[in-house]
Amino acid sequence: MGCSVEGVVAALRSAAEVVTAHRDELVELDRVIGDADHGENLKRGFTALVSKLDLSEPPATPSAALKLAATTLISTVGGAAGPLYGTALLRAATSVGDAAELDAAGVAAALRAALDGVVARGKAEPGDKTMVDALTPAVAAAEAAAASGSTVAEVLSAAADAADEGAASTVPLVARKGRASYLGERSANHLDPGSRSTALLLRSFAESAGGGDR
Amino acid sequence: MGCSVEGVVAALRSAAEVVTAHRDELVELDRVIGDADHGENLKRGFTALVSKLDLSEPPATPSAALKLAATTLISTVGGAAGPLYGTALLRAATSVGDAAELDAAGVAAALRAALDGVVARGKAEPGDKTMVDALTPAVAAAEAAAASGSTVAEVLSAAADAADEGAASTVPLVARKGRASYLGERSANHLDPGSRSTALLLRSFAESAGGGDR
Amino acid sequence: MKKIINDPATVVVDALHGMAAAHPDLLRVQTDPAVVVRADAAVHGKVAVISGGGSGHEPLHGGFVGMGMLDAACPGPVFTSPTPDQVQAAVTATDGGAGALLLVKNYTGDVLNFETAAELAAAEGTEVRTVLIDDDVAVKDSLYTAGRRGVGGTVLVEKIVGAAAQRGDDLDACEALARRVVAGVRSMGVALTACTVPHVGEPSFTLADDEMEIGIGIHGEPGRQRVPMEPADGIVRHLLDPILEDLPFVEGDRVLLFTNSMGGTPLVELYIAHGIAERLLAERGITVERRLVGPYITSLEMQGMSLTVLRLDDELVELWDAPVHTAALRWGV
Amino acid sequence: MKKIINDPATVVVDALHGMAAAHPDLLRVQTDPAVVVRADAAVHGKVAVISGGGSGHEPLHGGFVGMGMLDAACPGPVFTSPTPDQVQAAVTATDGGAGALLLVKNYTGDVLNFETAAELAAAEGTEVRTVLIDDDVAVKDSLYTAGRRGVGGTVLVEKIVGAAAQRGDDLDACEALARRVVAGVRSMGVALTACTVPHVGEPSFTLADDEMEIGIGIHGEPGRQRVPMEPADGIVRHLLDPILEDLPFVEGDRVLLFTNSMGGTPLVELYIAHGIAERLLAERGITVERRLVGPYITSLEMQGMSLTVLRLDDELVELWDAPVHTAALRWGV
């Protein structure tokens, strides 16, 4: 079973809920090694996205839904996360093309495109203590799951699991990109807020897909 | 036995010591209902006075010593206390004229002149919660003591006792003059710093006179 | 106490040296006694406009020394009025033959010290006038008290009278103008935090996290009333309402609105407050024709603000707009 | 958290309204998306100089909008870079046909958002160039990191490039000049206290009474190093030595010295620090030809300061001295 545009919209709405629920946690993570706005930024962006989904015509395709999310986040999030997540979603939208339904392989490919977009924009490598440390293993896990015949929900679930681990792996790292890098050695022993939000977003997608029984 | 110019200089030096020792107390009293500078102001002024006494020719008469103190305090204390104590000393200097020695009546008269000077400058009345509340009863006590044949030391001691009481009497008052008046009712239940310094100064004069066995 | 200072005892003199270094084109600094003097003083034939008071209110007064404003400023120790010697030295350094006008904030200490100086200067042959500034509506005025304090209005009096002296008004005219500005200006302030006087080392008072102090002066002294913290709308009303009722300012009045930081309140908050005050004045039909927003008369690092409203007429607008070149206010040049 | 605000969510927009009310002659404010635009924009035939970034650094950048400096500023939320929409709106509002120069502080968020906007604007036919400002010597620069932050130097770049655009320099010349100023300017900052972001409600970090944070940026983030408090002499050395060694500035150099308050440090302390820095520069044979002292690039109410040193030549002096008319910097007009 694939994921229709309704499924994508539901996943985006569930992401908005999760980001709002974890707003304070993300702010606090960013307060310690950044500038205390990551949760606020994402909440502002996803809240704007939900308003758009509520008020405008429902998007016609998964790609259109992802593109709406991309442009809304770019226009409203600001900071580093706005363009990075915006680009990720834009690339994902391009990757899925005009398909009416996303299958497991399509989801894995979209995640790969998203990661490529983040890297193209942010130039971070794994180990730099950024969202890339969560997204990179997530994409690998998604691709492996898709290759082994998993469902969309299973692919996303595998991605979320890997992202959780990837986020956790940022704790000991000394940041080389983003604001935390200004702290030098003092950035070690803290979880990177962007890797945490990446893991949260993937988990919300997985649960939305699983709950919808896809 | 009267008080020679050496006695006056000794009294001024002892005043400087007392003011320095009580600097923090006077600052603290002024912090609560004023601007936290009374002790600092007086310490600055009396320290300057001691330097002048150390460096310049010793004054020739009690009047010259008092005048030197007056001009030094006026030039260095600032605030309300500078001109008020300066004027007090200036009037006292005029009052003693060119006498080589001050007797008890002369001291009482000098204190009366000092009080008149403070009132002329500051326009405070008894009960306004100012140094006038310490100086007014002190002058009355000094005059009574002098009239009853006391020594200079006894006159000053009587003045100091009365000033202590007068200072204590400022506690319940609502200030009508000086910075404390801006607090309105909130100025009540605090000791007026200027009345306290007046009492301290008179006590130091009395002890200096007593110690010198005059 | 956390401050960028070397020694509490040398704060004023160290700051004066830094100021002299920063503005060699505008001012000269003397330190014994301490006076900040306009670089081109004495200006021949011009009334010398002189002010001063305790330090800790920077940029007041030294930051207002220069063309079109003050000829000299006499900085006392922190929160302590200067001595007559300083004022006399200022008069001597700026005497251009047209007399001197002393603009004095109404505090007992300032009044007594400037008064003494005026007597001494007069004795030396300079014609000296004194105008007291007492614009703080937080203080009840009465014949039997020290009267109202001089606060935010001081900046406006100095600018306007400075412009008049600069254009050549004589001593009588400058004095009359100063009295007229004083009559038409009212202020009130609030503190969110206390400040710490360097030689004291601890805050002048303590405020809980949910309290503010209304009706403060500028010397770190407590205010008239301690009330619960409120949003900016409420804070601005606490300040503006008593100001407007006092003069009173009425519908149709033209005013200058001066929104001032006590030192530690940043511009972003000040602009929020200023916007609210503009709206409230507009609602009352009072036209704001000129404004000043920033930290111009402060209490060290105190967080808080004051509002000052001055009733304008064409002449006051013209004098406000006249060129001024000082460290803290500069336009038209 | 004690602030003069109504609601953490409306701080930026409320402050923008207050700013518009305070400076109707200088600027216009749009709020959706948020942009501060020079009152007489677009200026025909003139390169549009645009900057922006998170709010909380006031007067930067909105306070520098006006004749001779910025054509527009894009204020993001507090400490959060603006979105491409805001930058695009700024370009549209100020496009005088000679292209736009985006002066961007080097933070990942700012760089990415301005980059995106530049692409979009270029697609709409406006020639857009971007120059990154990265003057903070507290950050080790490397190919593998985000690079140095833009801090105090930003104010100087905006003034000087603004003057060049005002006199009619074309986009190439403005861009080259901006790069030249960036190449010759270095800064470093220290915090004595943290600041509180309104939407967070608690301080970004905590410092003990005897500690200071060296090598801070301007976003309330902790610095590179926490060290014991020192007298002003030591604090100034902590900032000035790495600045001078970095470029390096050497004997015979002519410089502009910018002594900046982080917001909560009052002028009296700033002048003390400035005086010390002037003395240390003189000792090294470096000539201070221009200075700026005050709170110009801040971190909300943070107590602390930064020093910025810019190497001068005749052209830079001329452009620095050129008339400017903005809310925060004004001379020659």
Ligand SMILES: Nc1ncnc2c1ncn2[C@@H]1O[C@H](COP(=O)(O)OP(=O)(O)O)[C@@H](O)[C@H]1O
């Ligand atoms: N160059 C980069 N590449 C990838 N991710 C990055 C990069 N820079 C920062 N990030 C991510 O962005 C997160 C911070 O986002 P946010 O707080 O919203 O922006 P800002 O740092 O501008 O305040 C970091 O935790 C990190 O995961």
Ligand SMILES: Nc1ncnc2c1ncn2[C@@H]1O[C@H](COP(=O)(O)OP(=O)(O)O)[C@@H](O)[C@H]1O
């Ligand atoms: N008008 C006045 N007449 C007499 N004494 C006064 C008057 N005003 C103030 N004082 C005295 O001066 C004291 C304060 O002195 P000080 O703190 O040195 O000056 P300031 O109030 O200028 O800071 C008060 O405690 C009070 O006793």
Ligand SMILES: [Mg+2]
């Ligand atoms: Mg952040």
Ligand SMILES: [Mg+2]
């Ligand atoms: Mg006092």
Ligand SMILES: [Mg+2]
């Ligand atoms: Mg005082």
Ligand SMILES: [Mg+2]
């Ligand atoms: Mg940010």
